[in-house]
Amino acid sequence: MYRYLPIRKVYARQVLDSRGNPTVEVEVTVGEGVIGVNGYTGRASVPSGASTGKYEAVELRDGEKGNYVGLSVEKAVNNVNTRLAEAILGENALNQCYIDALILEADGTDNKSSIGANACLGVSMAVARAAALALRIPLFQYLGGCHTRRMPVPMMNILNGGVHADNAVDLQEFMIMPVGASSYQEGLRMCAEIYQFLKISLREKGMSTGVGDEGGFAPDLANTHEVLDFILDGIRRADYDPGKEVSIAIDAASSELYDAGKDAYYFPGESKMRGEEILRSREEMIAYYEDLVEHYPIVSIEDPLCEDDWEGWKKLTETLGEKVQLVGDDLFVTNEKKLACGIKLGVANAILVKMNQIGTLTETLTTVDMAHKAGYRTIISHRSGETEDPFIADLAVACGAGQIKTGAPCRSERNAKYNQLLRIEDYLGNLTVYQNPFGRTD
Numbered sequence: 001m002y003r004y005l006p007i008r009k010v011y012a013r014q015v016l017d018s019r020g021n022p023t024v025e026v027e028v029t030v031g032e033g034v035i036g037v038n039g040y041t042g043r044a045s046v047p048s049g050a051s052t053g054k055y056e057a058v059e060l061r062d063g064e065k066g067n068y069v070g071l072s073v074e075k076a077v078n079n080v081n082t083r084l085a086e087a088i089l090g091e092n093a094l095n096q097c098y099i100d101a102l103i104l105e106a107d108g109t110d111n112k113s114s115i116g117a118n119a120c121l122g123v124s125m126a127v128a129r130a131a132a133l134a135l136r137i138p139l140f141q142y143l144g145g146c147h148t149r150r151m152p153v154p155m156m157n158i159l160n161g162g163v164h165a166d167n168a169v170d171l172q173e174f175m176i177m178p179v180g181a182s183s184y185q186e187g188l189r190m191c192a193e194i195y196q197f198l199k200i201s202l203r204e205k206g207m208s209t210g211v212g213d214e215g216g217f218a219p220d221l222a223n224t225h226e227v228l229d230f231i232l233d234g235i236r237r238a239d240y241d242p243g244k245e246v247s248i249a250i251d252a253a254s255s256e257l258y259d260a261g262k263d264a265y266y267f268p269g270e271s272k273m274r275g276e277e278i279l280r281s282r283e284e285m286i287a288y289y290e291d292l293v294e295h296y297p298i299v300s301i302e303d304p305l306c307e308d309d310w311e312g313w314k315k316l317t318e319t320l321g322e323k324v325q326l327v328g329d330d331l332f333v334t335n336e337k338k339l340a341c342g343i344k345l346g347v348a349n350a351i352l353v354k355m356n357q358i359g360t361l362t363e364t365l366t367t368v369d370m371a372h373k374a375g376y377r378t379i380i381s382h383r384s385g386e387t388e389d390p391f392i393a394d395l396a397v398a399c400g401a402g403q404i405k406t407g408a409p410c411r412s413e414r415n416a417k418y419n420q421l422l423r424i425e426d427y428l429g430n431l432t433v434y435q436n437p438f439g440r441t442d
Contacts, residue, residue, distance in 0.1 A: 060116025
């Protein structure tokens with residue numbers, strides 16, 4: 001029988017994210033009867049990025065200098081409590097696509113600039129969580145269905161650079177992937193052990209063990225090769241086989257390095273360490289990655305070229321696409337239209353999925369579905385400014401994404417996602433599937 005689960009209340013407030021900046025938190029109450037008696041309230045909080053693509057949906061902030069240094073989100077909060085509440089109150093929370101369509105209609109822009117992607121996403125997520133609570137089923141099963149059981153392989157950031165850290169490392173993230181683990185639980189343990197051994201290695205060399213926004217260590221190292229050598233040492237000291245049991249992934253965040261005036265990629269950290277200006281052309285960047293892949297067990301490179309260099313991306317895909325996963329983040333910004341363009345051009349072979357880049361759950365799931373149909377891999381991702389909300393852990397399992405990127409195992413907003421995945425795996429028991437997304441390791 002068709003079930004009607006009315007949305008009874010929508011309320012937003014301003015809370016803090018992991019960087020101490022304001023963000024939007026939304027509560028949606030659904031159900032019949034008196035609120036608080038027969039109702040179910042879903043709560044969701046919205047993350048925020050530091051390294052953002054220019055084609056992302058608009059994160060609405062107030063811009064008033066005296067209020068959280070201009071970063072307050074009271075306008076977005078007010079939009080939830082007025083315009084979005086008016087649009088969805090009384091509607092059926094079980095019809096997520098329709099609710100999200102009403103959100104888009106209320107905003108009326110292509111990039112969520114009217115209401116704000118942070119306002120839109122908070123409501124979209126909270127509606128889904130409230131509906132799952134009302135049906136008394138886990139969020140991942142509500143989103144993905146009764147056959148949902150694939151656990152993601154962690155893509156764990158253990159060393160930070162770029163805009164995520166105050167150091168001389170130019171590439172933004174260096175990650176490990178436990179591709180040889182037999183379960184998610186084992187893979188998480190492997191990564192946590194390597195993280196601790198990396199810390200020991202850095203201390204022995206007198207390096208800083210302070211961490212960046214996503215929990216990875218942030219020492220001053222001369223170049224990418226030195227970073228990767230430290231990571232290999234950590235893997236081996238933890239008694240794992242690099243390339244067979246544990247592989248390496250990189251987020252270059254090249255749009256942050258690209259200098260349009262010089263039509264080249266400027267490496268400020270490497271320039272400082274070497275005492276000379278280091279610039280690399282598109283062709284030199286491709287050769288740079290070829291060298292790294294040849295010498296290290298790298299299986300994935302995210303944003304290796306800037307977000308507007310479609311020609312360069314195509315050349316890179318032709319060169320390395322059969323060897324490694326080439327992930328479009330700023331290139332695709334979780335946008336169905338931009339992904340469709342990439343598929344048509346044969347650019348990249350994977351997409352990073354960040355809900356706040358697009359603004360609603362339905363749009364996110366539509367993009368994931370398009371990627372899977374085209375044979376592109378998907379990685380569900382956090383943002384550098386995170387909250388304790390573990391929504392993306394459920395989303396990763398719901399989508400069968402096979403990979404999740406959610407930081408180092410040392411900050412609570414990151415561990416909230418890892419711990420939620422442990423709960424999901426425990427709930428599913430021996431029904432879970434955990435597999436190397438790149439094929440066999442032996």
